[in-house]
Amino acid sequence: MIKPDGVQRGHVGEIISRFEKKGMVMKALKTYQCPKAVAEEHYQDLSSKPFFGDLVNYICSGPVVAMIWEGPGVVKSARLLIGATNPLESAPGTIRGDLAVEVGRNVIHGSDSVESAEREIELWFGDKAGC
Ligand code: ATP
Ligand code: MG
Numbered sequence: 001m002i003k004p005d006g007v008q009r010g011h012v013g014e015i016i017s018r019f020e021k022k023g024m025v026m027k028a029l030k031t032y033q034c035p036k037a038v039a040e041e042h043y044q045d046l047s048s049k050p051f052f053g054d055l056v057n058y059i060c061s062g063p064v065v066a067m068i069w070e071g072p073g074v075v076k077s078a079r080l081l082i083g084a085t086n087p088l089e090s091a092p093g094t095i096r097g098d099l100a101v102e103v104g105r106n107v108i109h110g111s112d113s114v115e116s117a118e119r120e121i122e123l124w125f126g127d128k129a130g131c
Pocket of ligand 2: 110112
């Protein structure tokens with residue numbers, strides 16, 4: 001998912017291009033104004049963190065671009081393309097390493113396991129998403 005800062009800063013095309021160049025196949029894409037309840041459920045594992053409220057407000061601060069990508073080892077491979085959570089620690093050449101400086105504005109989300117991806121696809125693209 002390209003987060004609101006990635007969309008607002010005009011990085012959608014570049015990010016999609018990086019995934020395509022790697023050889024992944026796009027299966028679905030939509031722009032989406034995330035309701036608070038969806039953001040809270042998406043990041044439910046982090047609900048006890050002090051930054052949780054700011055994180056939910058950030059994800060809901062503007063449209064995101066939600067995507068489903070397919071390919072061999074795609075979850076792990078996507079996380080490598082995305083880079084470490086804190087952009088100050090993300091390697092140059094990764095999306096966050098090249099495009100971000102703040103952990104609270106780190107441009108893109110990637111599912112951290114196949115199970116998370118299945119849960120998130122249902123949350124973002126299933127009936128609950130509302131579009
Ligand atoms: P994401 O789930 O967004 O792909 P991630 O898996 O790399 O990121 P998580 O630990 O799941 O990292 O954290 C989710 C998001 O919460 C981060 O991408 C970041 O936007 C925010 N976040 C994480 N740690 C902090 C922090 N210490 N301060 C502020 N925001 C944070
Ligand atoms: Mg995560």
